[in-house]
Amino acid sequence: MKKDHVIAIDLGGTNIRVALVKGQRIVDKIQIPTRVYKKKEQLLEGIMGAVKVLLKNAKRPKSKILGIGIGTAGLVDSQKGIIHHLVNISGWKNVHIKKIFEKALNLPTYVDNDVNVMALAEGVFGAGKGASNILCITVGTGVGAGIIIDKQLYRGSSLSAGEIGHMPLGIGGIKCNCGGTGCMETFVGNDYMVNRTRKLLKGHRRSLILKLACNKPLEITPKLLTKAASLGDKVAIEAWKQTGRYLGIALAGAVNLLNPEVIIIGGGMAGAGKFLFEPVKKTIQKRAMSVPARAVRVVKAKLGNDAGLIGAAELVREEQ
Amino acid sequence: MKKDHVIAIDLGGTNIRVALVKGQRIVDKIQIPTRVYKKKEQLLEGIMGAVKVLLKNAKRPKSKILGIGIGTAGLVDSQKGIIHHLVNISGWKNVHIKKIFEKALNLPTYVDNDVNVMALAEGVFGAGKGASNILCITVGTGVGAGIIIDKQLYRGSSLSAGEIGHMPLGIGGIKCNCGGTGCMETFVGNDYMVNRTRKLLKGHRRSLILKLACNKPLEITPKLLTKAASLGDKVAIEAWKQTGRYLGIALAGAVNLLNPEVIIIGGGMAGAGKFLFEPVKKTIQKRAMSVPARAVRVVKAKLGNDAGLIGAAELVREEQ
Numbered sequence: 224m225k226k227d228h229v230i231a232i233d234l235g236g237t238n239i240r241v242a243l244v245k246g247q248r249i250v251d252k253i254q255i256p257t258r259v260y261k262k263k264e265q266l267l268e269g270i271m272g273a274v275k276v277l278l279k280n281a282k283r284p285k286s287k288i289l290g291i292g293i294g295t296a297g298l299v300d301s302q303k304g305i306i307h308h309l310v311n312i313s314g315w316k317n318v319h320i321k322k323i324f325e326k327a328l329n330l331p332t333y334v335d336n337d338v339n340v341m342a343l344a345e346g347v348f349g350a351g352k353g354a355s356n357i358l359c360i361t362v363g364t365g366v367g368a369g370i371i372i373d374k375q376l377y378r379g380s381s382l383s384a385g386e387i388g389h390m391p392l393g394i395g396g397i398k399c400n401c402g403g404t405g406c407m408e409t410f411v412g413n414d415y416m417v418n419r420t421r422k423l424l425k426g427h428r429r430s431l432i433l434k435l436a437c438n439k440p441l442e443i444t445p446k447l448l449t450k451a452a453s454l455g456d457k458v459a460i461e462a463w464k465q466t467g468r469y470l471g472i473a474l475a476g477a478v479n480l481l482n483p484e485v486i487i488i489g490g491g492m493a494g495a496g497k498f499l500f501e502p503v504k505k506t507i508q509k510r511a512m513s514v515p516a517r518a519v520r521v522v523k524a525k526l527g528n529d530a531g532l533i534g535a536a537e538l539v540r541e542e543q
Numbered sequence: 544m545k546k547d548h549v550i551a552i553d554l555g556g557t558n559i560r561v562a563l564v565k566g567q568r569i570v571d572k573i574q575i576p577t578r579v580y581k582k583k584e585q586l587l588e589g590i591m592g593a594v595k596v597l598l599k600n601a602k603r604p605k606s607k608i609l610g611i612g613i614g615t616a617g618l619v620d621s622q623k624g625i626i627h628h629l630v631n632i633s634g635w636k637n638v639h640i641k642k643i644f645e646k647a648l649n650l651p652t653y654v655d656n657d658v659n660v661m662a663l664a665e666g667v668f669g670a671g672k673g674a675s676n677i678l679c680i681t682v683g684t685g686v687g688a689g690i691i692i693d694k695q696l697y698r699g700s701s702l703s704a705g706e707i708g709h710m711p712l713g714i715g716g717i718k719c720n721c722g723g724t725g726c727m728e729t730f731v732g733n734d735y736m737v738n739r740t741r742k743l744l745k746g747h748r749r750s751l752i753l754k755l756a757c758n759k760p761l762e763i764t765p766k767l768l769t770k771a772a773s774l775g776d777k778v779a780i781e782a783w784k785q786t787g788r789y790l791g792i793a794l795a796g797a798v799n800l801l802n803p804e805v806i807i808i809g810g811g812m813a814g815a816g817k818f819l820f821e822p823v824k825k826t827i828q829k830r831a832m833s834v835p836a837r838a839v840r841v842v843k844a845k846l847g848n849d850a851g852l853i854g855a856a857e858l859v860r861e862e863q
Contacts, residue, residue, distance in 0.1 A: 380802050381837070382802075391712065394712060476711050480688070515701060518703070519700070
């Protein structure tokens with residue numbers, strides 16, 4: 224029997240998704256809010272249960288399943304198959320999830336972080352389909368990247384490649400969570416953008432931003448700034464322009480170094496659409512060298528929330 | 544008969560070297576100052592002549608030759624085998640050197656730029672021997688890199704990967720030759736370092752640097768600064784410290800993004816030894832994330848001038 228289905232698991236901070244995937248098609252899925260689970264054992268049992276229900280409902284025998292792929296927001300050792308930490312799940316420390324699933328379900332299991340999984344999904348089926356060398360970044364609270372080289376996920380020497388958010392954009396700068404200084408994330412990440420916008424607002428008390436935030440500057444989010452920008456608010460448009468320019472400068476460096484065919488931008492901030500993408504593209508063309516700048520397409524991620532499941536499934540096929 | 548020899552050609556701005564290479568051993572070589580040749584035809588004839596002499600002297604029949612590998616400082620299209628420009632050689636424009644050599648000598652011919660060729664040599668036989676993922680940089684007038692991923696030279700989507708000298712190290716900054724602004728090269732390149740040192744000297748009229756330069760600030764070079772530093776001159780040591788720190792910050796970005804196993808530093812500035820390498824290493828450990836920082840070794844290039852020939856030969860073997 225042809226093993227053409229994969230069990231894909233997306234262990235996110237908000238939702239846990241378990242799905243039966245064939246190619247890029249999600250045959251069936253079960254979604255459970257992560258907060259339902261407090262303890263490691265509960266969570267593992269929950270997933271196992273979901274897997275069984277999926278297989279039964281879809282009437283697929285286990286002999287059709289190639290393996291299990293897991294993408295997670297937690298800290299991962301993809302080689303050993305360990306998820307080191309999962310936020311808000313007590314007792315979760317260095318869990319050898321590969322071993323646990325392989326023993327319980329007798330199916331080869333692979334795990335990787337959510338950015339790498341997304342890069343695989345977008346690279347094979349999404350916005351990077353057909354390209355060989357891809358930089359797939361997510362921009363939100365943090366900024367991370369998955370790198371595809373020669374159609375393969377590139378993980379680096381100690382499995383930590385892709386930390387594009389921590390490329391320095393200055394000699395000095397703001398101290399970053401990572402221990403470094405002046406990292407790109409301190410220019411582009413959600414909180415930094417919102418903080419900068421609060422300063423921009425000082426001379427513009429009548430900006431729509433404040434209206435939309437019910438006059439509570441602490442309620443400002445990038446999503447709200449996108450809404451304000453789309454209603455024509457100048458401060459919001461300027462805030463996105465600034466953020467796009469910073470992101471573009473960092474990406475110009477990556478373009479010069481890696482000469483990728485496609486840069487895919489996903490994550491919360493990609494929702495800003497043209498308000499972010501236009502200054503990003505303009506800055507890359509201005510700051511990167513002409514040959515690699517002409518070679519690169521900058522596009523929005525295509526698969527949305529499904530990227531986590533489709534990429535987790537691809538993780539299994541990649542190993543065949 | 545086993546094809547275990549390669550004809551390697553190093554087309555440098557100062558010297559042209561033609562050699563017969565077996566593995567990493569240079570069996571015999573002919574070196575001619577580049578300025579001997581004024582025209583394209585002369586240069587090509589000179590190389591052809593050298594190849595014939597080498598084969599005759601070494602008593603190697605052509606049937607033992609695997610092919611011809613060419614490394615050059617000129618602008619290259621490695622896929623089509625074209626050298627677009629060669630400085631000071633009149634009539635040299637978009638020369639399809641691959642075709643010319645394949646027709647004249649009936650041997651498969653490959654060409655690439657000198658940094659990629661050096662990365663191959665150092666990666667396979669030199670300071671990166673055994674490593675899978677390597678960043679090999681040259682620091683001199685310009686700063687360039689060759690990237691080895693999974694033991695293969697990574698050239699990028701339009702063959703222009705490796706322009707690490709043009710990663711921005713600031714939002715603004717000095718206008719760079721490449722058209723960008725604040726590129727790493729404008730912090731680290733020879734001329735920029737020397738200019739900065741001239742400013743540092745203003746309060747230190749008795750620095751050894753001026754003595755060694757016979758009181759002519761225009762005579763200051765990185766080599767002279769290394770000599771002054773090794774004699775204990777504080778300004779020279781500070782100048783290297785600054786340059787090493789800037790280089791280290793840029794490399795911290797590359798370490799976070801690419802997570803290489805080894806960074807090899809070659810080119811004129813590598814001659815500064817510990818004066819450059821110590822601040823570079825210290826800065827990488829301080830600015831890069833702990834996992835990739837712990838994983839990377841920073842080492843000096845090992846093969847010196849021979850890297851050009853050994854790497855050019857490797858270019859041919861890589862294609863087999």
